[in-house]
Amino acid sequence: MKLFPVKGGLAEAFLGRSPDYVHAVEDVSFQVMNNETLAVVGESGSGKSTLGLTTIRLLDPTSGKIFFDGQDISSMPEGSLRSVRRHMQIVFQDPSSSLDPRQSVFNSVAEPLGALGETVDTGSARKKELVAEALRAVGLGESQMKLFPHQFSGGQRQRIAIARAVIMRPKLIVLDEPTSALDTSVQSQILLLLQKLQKDFSLSYMFITHNISIANYLADRVAVMYLGKIIEVASTSELIDNPMHPYTRILVSSVLEPGSTTGLKDVEVRGEIPSNIHPPTGCRFNTRCPYVQERCATEEPLHREVRPGHYVSCHFAEEIAAGGKN
Numbered sequence: 389m390k391l392f393p394v395k396g397g398l399a400e401a402f403l404g405r406s407p408d409y410v411h412a413v414e415d416v417s418f419q420v421m422n423n424e425t426l427a428v429v430g431e432s433g434s435g436k437s438t439l440g441l442t443t444i445r446l447l448d449p450t451s452g453k454i455f456f457d458g459q460d461i462s463s464m465p466e467g468s469l470r471s472v473r474r475h476m477q478i479v480f481q482d483p484s485s486s487l488d489p490r491q492s493v494f495n496s497v498a499e500p501l502g503a504l505g506e507t508v509d510t511g512s513a514r515k516k517e518l519v520a521e522a523l524r525a526v527g528l529g530e531s532q533m534k535l536f537p538h539q540f541s542g543g544q545r546q547r548i549a550i551a552r553a554v555i556m557r558p559k560l561i562v563l564d565e566p567t568s569a570l571d572t573s574v575q576s577q578i579l580l581l582l583q584k585l586q587k588d589f590s591l592s593y594m595f596i597t598h599n600i601s602i603a604n605y606l607a608d609r610v611a612v613m614y615l616g617k618i619i620e621v622a623s624t625s626e627l628i629d630n631p632m633h634p635y636t637r638i639l640v641s642s643v644l645e646p647g648s649t650t651g652l653k654d655v656e657v658r659g660e661i662p663s664n665i666h667p668p669t670g671c672r673f674n675t676r677c678p679y680v681q682e683r684c685a686t687e688e689p690l691h692r693e694v695r696p697g698h699y700v701s702c703h704f705a706e707e708i709a710a711g712g713k714n
Contacts, residue, residue, distance in 0.1 A: 389414050390435075390442050391450045392666060411664050412438040414616045416452075417691070418629045421559060425593040427607035427624070429600050429639065431661055434613040440562040443475040443594060445469060448693070457559070474500075477553035480567035487537040494533040522551040525588070526581060543574035548646055555604035557589055564596045573615065579606055601643045604628055612636045615664055615672040617687065622698040632694060632705040633698045634677050671702070679708050 389407040408616040413435045420426045420676040423570040428436045443454060445461055454462040461472055477500070480486040487496050497519045520530040539543050546566060553561050563582070583606070585591060597603055603610050603624065610627045612620040612635065620633040631637040638657050658676045662668055668675050674684040681702055691701045702708070 389416075389449060389451045390438050390447060396508065408665050411616045411667055412479055413442060414617075416618050418562070418611055418618060418621065420592050420594050421608075422559075422592055423586065424608040425595055425606055426608045426676075427595045427597060427603035428613055428618075429597055429603050430613035431598060433615075433661060433664065435616040436598075436613055437564050439613070440478070440564050440594055440596050442477060444473070444560070446478065459692060466511050468538050475559040476562070477556065477558045477560075478564060479546075479549050479553050479560040479566045483542065483549045483568045484537070484569075486549055489537050491536070492533065493523070493528075493535050493548055494519055494538075495553055496537070496548060497533075500552060500556050516615055518555055519551075522555040523548075525554060525585060526551045541574075542570055545576060546570065546574075546578055547581070550578075554589060554591075556586060558591070560592045560594065562594045565598070566595075567602065568597070568599070575602075582606070599643075600628075600639050612639065613662065615667055617672055617701065619673065619701045622695075626695070626698050630695075630698075632698070632700045632709045633673075633702045634679050634699075634708060635673050636645070637708070648675065679704060 390413040392412055393442075394408040394410060412670065416435075416439065418426070428439060430436050434470070438447065443451050445454065445464070446705065452462065456472055456476065459472065461469060471507045491499075494516075499513055500513060501518065510533055516533075519533060523530060528547055529549065530543065537548065540548065542653055546569075550566075564664065566582075567578050570578065579602070587627065593606075595603065595607060600610070607624045609621065610624050611618045612627075614635050620627065620631070620636045624628075627636065628640055631640045658678065662672070662675055667686075668685070671677070671684045671689050674680050677684065681704065687703070689701045689703045691699055693699050693707055696705060
C-alpha cells in the first residue's frame with residue numbers, strides 16, 4: 389500500500405482533523421518473473437507510476453512487503469539497499485527531464501557506477517569501456533560520449549537513458565511510459581531495442597503504459613490497474629482474447645483495428661474517474677461500470693483466479709464474459 393497525505397486542507401487547518409490521504413496504491417499483489425515483461429496498464433491517475441516507484445523502493449511503501457530475489461526490501465535500511473539497487477533500474481517517460489542537461493553523455497551513463505559504489509575511478513579506462521559497451525548496446529557510438537543531451541533527438545536521448553539503466557546489468561528495469569513522448573516511428577524502434585536488450589541481458593521488465601496496444605505487442609503478461617488497485621492479471625493473449633473485468637473489456641474493445649472483432653459487446657465507460665482521496669466503496673469501478681449491480685456498491689470483490697493464471701476482481705466476471713449481464 390502507498391498513501392500520500394493531503395496537507396493543508398481546511399479540516400486539518402481549522403478543525404484539527406487528521407489529513408486525508410491519496411490512496412495511490414492499495415491492496416496490490418503481483419510478481420514479475422525472470423526474463424518476462426509484465427505490462428501495467430491503466431488510465432492516468434490509476435497508480436501505475438507509484439506502483440513502479442514503490443516496487444524498487446524509490447518510494448517507501450506505507451505498508452506491505454516487497455520481495456526482490458527472495459529478500460524483503462520493504463523496510464531495508466538505505467545502506468543495505470544500495471547493494472540490492474544495482475540490480476534494479478528505471479527508465480522514465482521523458483528523457484529531456486531525466487537527463488541532466490549539464491552532464492555529458494559519458495557522465496550521465498556512468499552515473500550509476502558511482503552512485504552504487506562501483507570501485508572504478510572517474511577517469512579510468514574500465515569506466516570508459518563500460519560506458520562504451522552500454523552505448524553500443526543501445527545503438528549509439530563511443531564518439532558521442534562527450535556530447536550533451538540537447539545535441540540528440542528525443543529517441544536518441546531515450547537510448548541514452550536506457551544505456552544508463554543497463555550499464556549495471558540489472559535484473560529488473562521499471563519502464564515508466566518510455567515511448568509515450570516519442571513519435572510513432574521512434575516508438576517502434578525503442579520497443580525493438582527493448583526486446584533485443586531483454587534477450588541479450590536476460591532482463592525482466594515492468595512496463596508501465598496507458599496503451600494496451602503496446603502491452604499487447606511487448607508483454608508476456610498484463611496487469612490492469614484502476615484507481616489504485618490491480619483488477620485483472622493474465623497472460624497477454626488470454627487477457628486480449630478473453631478480458632473478464634468490465635473495465636478491461638472496454639480497454640480492449642477501444643483499441644481494436646478496423647474490421648477486427650473479439651466478440652465483445654459495444655459498451656461505454658460512464659462518467660469520470662472518481663477521486664482517489666475518497667474512492668468508492670465496494671468495487672471501485674462501480675460508479676462507471678455499465679454492468680453494475682447493487683452488490684457492487686457495497687461489497688468489494690475478491691481478486692480471484694477464474695482460469696489458470698487469470699485473476700480478476702469482479703463479482704460477475706464469468707457472467708459478463710459469457711454475455712449474461714447487459
